[in-house]
Amino acid sequence: MEPVLSIKDLSVDFSTPTGPIHALRRVNLSVPQKRIVGIVGESGSGKSTVVSAVMRLLANNANVRGGEIYFEGCNILAMKEKELRAMRGEDIAMVFQDPMTAQTPVLSVGQQMIDIQYRRSLSYKEKRQHAIEMLNRVGIPDADDRVDQYPYQFSGGMRQRISIAMALMMNPKLLIADEPTTALDVTLEAQIIHLFRELRKTFDGSIIVVSHNLGLIAELCDEVIVMYAGEVVERASVDDIFYRAAHPYTRALLNCDPARLGELTQDLPTIPGDVPDLQKVPAGCIFSSRCAEDFDTCAYQRPLMAAVTSAHEARCHLLSND
Amino acid sequence: MPISNTAVITQSRFSAYRQFFREPLGVLGLVLVVLLGLGAILAPYLTDYSPNAIDIKTRLAPPSSEHWLGADHLGRDTFTRVLYGGRVALKVAAWSISLALLGGLLLGMIAGYGPRWLDNLLILIFDAVRSFPTIMLALAIITLTGPSLNMVILVIVITSIPVYARIVRAQTMSLRESEFVFAARSIGTGWFRMLYLHILPNVIGPLLILASMDIPVVVTIESGLSFLGLGVRPPTASWGTVLADGYAYVRNTPWLLVAGGVPLILTTLGFTFMGETLRDIFDPTLKRRD
Amino acid sequence: MKRDATYYQMTDLLKIMGLGVRFRALSPLAALLQRVADPWIDAVLDVSLGVAPGETVALVGESGSGKTTLGRSILGLVRPQTGSIEFEGAELCGLSEAAYKPVRRNIAMMFQDPVASLSRRRSVRAQISEPYKVHDMPADDDETDSLMELVGLNRSFRNRFPHELSGGQARRVGVARALTLSPKLIIADEPTAGLDVSVQGEILNLMRDLQQKLGISYLIVTHNLPVVQHVSDRIAVMYLGRLLEQGDTRSIFKRPAHPYTRVLLDAVPQPDPAKRRELTSIEGEVPSLRERPAGCEFHPRCVHKQERCSWDSPESQSLADGRLVRCHFPLALG
Numbered sequence: 001m002e003p004v005l006s007i008k009d010l011s012v013d014f015s016t017p018t019g020p021i022h023a024l025r026r027v028n029l030s031v032p033q034k035r036i037v038g039i040v041g042e043s044g045s046g047k048s049t050v051v052s053a054v055m056r057l058l059a060n061n062a063n064v065r066g067g068e069i070y071f072e073g074c075n076i077l078a079m080k081e082k083e084l085r086a087m088r089g090e091d092i093a094m095v096f097q098d099p100m101t102a103q104t105p106v107l108s109v110g111q112q113m114i115d116i117q118y119r120r121s122l123s124y125k126e127k128r129q130h131a132i133e134m135l136n137r138v139g140i141p142d143a144d145d146r147v148d149q150y151p152y153q154f155s156g157g158m159r160q161r162i163s164i165a166m167a168l169m170m171n172p173k174l175l176i177a178d179e180p181t182t183a184l185d186v187t188l189e190a191q192i193i194h195l196f197r198e199l200r201k202t203f204d205g206s207i208i209v210v211s212h213n214l215g216l217i218a219e220l221c222d223e224v225i226v227m228y229a230g231e232v233v234e235r236a237s238v239d240d241i242f243y244r245a246a247h248p249y250t251r252a253l254l255n256c257d258p259a260r261l262g263e264l265t266q267d268l269p270t271i272p273g274d275v276p277d278l279q280k281v282p283a284g285c286i287f288s289s290r291c292a293e294d295f296d297t298c299a300y301q302r303p304l305m306a307a308v309t310s311a312h313e314a315r316c317h318l319l320s321n322d
Numbered sequence: 323m324p325i326s327n328t329a330v331i332t333q334s335r336f337s338a339y340r341q342f343f344r345e346p347l348g349v350l351g352l353v354l355v356v357l358l359g360l361g362a363i364l365a366p367y368l369t370d371y372s373p374n375a376i377d378i379k380t381r382l383a384p385p386s387s388e389h390w391l392g393a394d395h396l397g398r399d400t401f402t403r404v405l406y407g408g409r410v411a412l413k414v415a416a417w418s419i420s421l422a423l424l425g426g427l428l429l430g431m432i433a434g435y436g437p438r439w440l441d442n443l444l445i446l447i448f449d450a451v452r453s454f455p456t457i458m459l460a461l462a463i464i465t466l467t468g469p470s471l472n473m474v475i476l477v478i479v480i481t482s483i484p485v486y487a488r489i490v491r492a493q494t495m496s497l498r499e500s501e502f503v504f505a506a507r508s509i510g511t512g513w514f515r516m517l518y519l520h521i522l523p524n525v526i527g528p529l530l531i532l533a534s535m536d537i538p539v540v541v542t543i544e545s546g547l548s549f550l551g552l553g554v555r556p557p558t559a560s561w562g563t564v565l566a567d568g569y570a571y572v573r574n575t576p577w578l579l580v581a582g583g584v585p586l587i588l589t590t591l592g593f594t595f596m597g598e599t600l601r602d603i604f605d606p607t608l609k610r611r612d
Numbered sequence: 613m614k615r616d617a618t619y620y621q622m623t624d625l626l627k628i629m630g631l632g633v634r635f636r637a638l639s640p641l642a643a644l645l646q647r648v649a650d651p652w653i654d655a656v657l658d659v660s661l662g663v664a665p666g667e668t669v670a671l672v673g674e675s676g677s678g679k680t681t682l683g684r685s686i687l688g689l690v691r692p693q694t695g696s697i698e699f700e701g702a703e704l705c706g707l708s709e710a711a712y713k714p715v716r717r718n719i720a721m722m723f724q725d726p727v728a729s730l731s732r733r734r735s736v737r738a739q740i741s742e743p744y745k746v747h748d749m750p751a752d753d754d755e756t757d758s759l760m761e762l763v764g765l766n767r768s769f770r771n772r773f774p775h776e777l778s779g780g781q782a783r784r785v786g787v788a789r790a791l792t793l794s795p796k797l798i799i800a801d802e803p804t805a806g807l808d809v810s811v812q813g814e815i816l817n818l819m820r821d822l823q824q825k826l827g828i829s830y831l832i833v834t835h836n837l838p839v840v841q842h843v844s845d846r847i848a849v850m851y852l853g854r855l856l857e858q859g860d861t862r863s864i865f866k867r868p869a870h871p872y873t874r875v876l877l878d879a880v881p882q883p884d885p886a887k888r889r890e891l892t893s894i895e896g897e898v899p900s901l902r903e904r905p906a907g908c909e910f911h912p913r914c915v916h917k918q919e920r921c922s923w924d925s926p927e928s929q930s931l932a933d934g935r936l937v938r939c940h941f942p943l944a945l946g
Binding site: 155156189217261267269 | 839864
């Protein structure tokens with residue numbers, strides 16, 4: 001089956017007064033139909049840049065240096081503004097990190113949800129009904145009354161639910177959730193995870209979850225893509241990533257997560273060093289400066305994605321050497 | 323969003339100077355201001371005439387090689403009077419703005435950081451003073467004391483302090499709740515040190531920009547008062563008195579009006595351009611960070 | 613570390629007793645017009661807690677729990693209305709701002725937003741040695757240098773400004789500044805907020821090293837539960853301003869006694885696909901502080917609630933292993 005989204009060799013720079021930052025370099029990833037794909041990475045990994053590129057919502061100083069993003073056979077990067085607007089909200093929808101600023105404060109929730117349906121030729125009543133149904137689906141109590149309320153009258157957790165409702169209204173083929181629970185308390189996070197699981201039963205499309213929280217990724221995703229400093233370093237099913245991680249960065253990252261550590265008497269593990277300066281991208285493997293298992297080739301030759309199994313690859317020389 | 327462990331490149335790294343000189347209007351403004359300032363300071367060297375030297379023979383003469391801008395109704399060289407008028411403007415601007423700044427800063431910080439009752443009292447005073455239009459207040463005071471430049475300066479200072487103080491007060495009150503102020507309190511910083519080290523540097527920037535935009539206003543007020551005969555006493559040259567003479571003798575020569583009005587216009591343009599450019603550089607709401 | 617089942621021991625460095633912090637939600641006029649009888653909200657309500665010398669206590673809770681307010685009230689940045697805070701035997705509540713000054717030599721704070729907590733226009737070095745100047749002590753440059761080394765900032769950082777630092781670096785400056793006067797207690801407000809998991813350990817390990825070297829006590833205010841398990845000796849769980857459960861960290865993590873603690877621990881997403889579970893033991897959201905539930909604060913959302921919970925606010929009771937729980941029907945430990 002054709003993947004819903006296919007990113008090929010995407011490279012993005014950000015221009016700054018002191019020179020360009022090479023934020024994404026030759027990123028390849030694809031999202032199969034009806035799957036939940038997680039993109040996990042830390043600061044500077046470029047994960048948010050990738051999804052911003054898909055939505056064509058990059059900052060003004062961003063330049064796409066190369067690559068294609070195929071959605072339903074069309075290259076998003078080549079689309080005109082008109083086509084993009086037709087696509088956003090309808091075929092691809094996004095849920096953002098901060099629920100408090102995601103809705104327009106001066107329009108009621110219902111008005112905003114009706115607005116999203118502008119492409120449909122339904123009556124006002126039907127659109128409003130659809131909005132109420134969506135609010136019910138995401139667990140907003142008393143949806144009939146609350147649909148006319150304003151965003152400030154809802155709490156943060158509810159507003160995130162509303163964001164999800166608004167994103168799913170048009171039954172998009174792809175839903176992108178960028179750090180959907182980072183701004184929420186842990187009990188709310190658990191409820192949103194539950195909501196995603198419930199919605200999945202009725203939602204036909206695929207979901208991309210972008211997060212730095214390994215726990216969230218493990219709870220929700222079928223497949224995981226690990227990014228580091230602008231590159232994809234590993235790609236595998238969720239089980240393979242968490243139990244059989246192949247890339248040293250993935251392994252180190254899992255090792256550092258305090259929720260995975262058993263009894264502790266020593267210090268907490270860390271990955272020593274810093275993310276390299278992306279204005280002067282070093283030669284060789286991007287992780288070599290912090291890798292515990294590096295050897296000479298790593299410093300001067302960029303590794304290619306090597307297969308661990310047919311559905312599991314990692315960008316590491318250790319794999320080709322085996 | 324996670325804070326990166328790599329250094330953040332921010333706009334501040336890029337020197338304010340460089341940003342300023344990229345803006346043509348700002349540079350133009352600076353040039354105008356510098357020219358006007360130099361003209362005022364170097365007045366004695368730029369002209370041989372004395373501003374009050376009467377020479378009836380050249381009464382109302384049009385511009386010539388001897389009188390670059392012509393002469394007024396008493397034969398005094400207009401160009402010289404304009405230059406010396408610039409000195410008056412400079413004096414007024416320098417004194418009134420500095421005193422207003424000082425007063426505004428002090429009172430504003432005290433109102434913003436101090437106890438509620440003090441704030442309420444100061445605000446009351448500010449509002450009372452501000453309810454008088456400047457010109458009205460000037461007319462009232464000067465009618466009592468007689469026209470004088472110092473009175474003009476005093477009036478301007480009195481009416482400007484509340485404006486500056488309010489701005490400082492608002493800034494201070496918002497800074498009072500910021501993290502670094504809490505942090506400074508947590509190590510035991512007292513109020514004086516807090517105001518001097520932590521509040522003042524963060525408050526003074528916008529204030530200086532405001533002050534520079536206020537200079538043309540102040541100069542215009544002085545000119546206005548002098549025009550009405552309430553500012554400098556004759557025969558002292560001021561752009562306002564030159565304008566007054568020009569108004570009286572407009573049918574004989576238009577040059578006095580031009581000579582009095584153009585420097586005012588240039589002052590306003592110059593400081594406004596400069597001030598707006600500075601504000602664009604320093605105003606955080608207009609700054610764009612990555 | 614065996615500890616009696618009381619809030620605090622005689623030997624404790626910090627003793628918080630029945631602390632209450634209220635904020636005005638409405639001005640007197642607005643309250644009158646809106647006919648609201650009680651325009652106050654209780655950010656901290658009847659909290660009692662002790663911290664021993666050399667111990668690390670974690671104060672955990674979600675938004676609105678009051679944990680940050682509690683932390684700040686210890687330093688006098690926020691003034692409590694009721695209760696008492698004793699530090700080294702001396703009462704802190706009611707001290708004037710000036711009288712608090714010597715206290716602030718012995719208690720220091722690490723702030724949640726490290727860059728915002730630094731003064732924008734002063735160099736790193738000036739800010740680390742700021743406490744000396746504030747307390748009229750001669751600046752000890754050697755000491756400042758060695759502190760910077762201790763926290764892992766080399767000499768090149770001396771003259772940098774806050775906006776030139778990364779988040780992690782700014783945190784270290786915060787730590788160095790907190791250490792300058794060798795405090796006995798450091799209140800760390802969300803020390804891992806915004807830090808990537810791969811570098812969280814750096815700051816926590818540093819704090820632990822310093823504790824071993826200098827015997828500093830920590831009160832860590834955080835909502836990051838996985839980390840708490842590894843760095844704290846005792847944990848205190850707050851909800852809507854009340855302390856619901858406190859005791860030895862390991863025991864509480866193994867077997868939480870309060871239903872809320874149980875929910876909190878269960879809610880943490882596990883980085884292990886095999887451990888996926890459904891959180892069924894809680895509904896709804898944290899109520900607003902303006903509408904404090906009657907009886908036990910947690911009862912509207914508690915799956916174990918009984919009739920009594922809706923009108924009778926539970927007192928703290930001590931359990932077998934030395935912990936304290938505020939619940940009528942604590943979960944079985946056995």
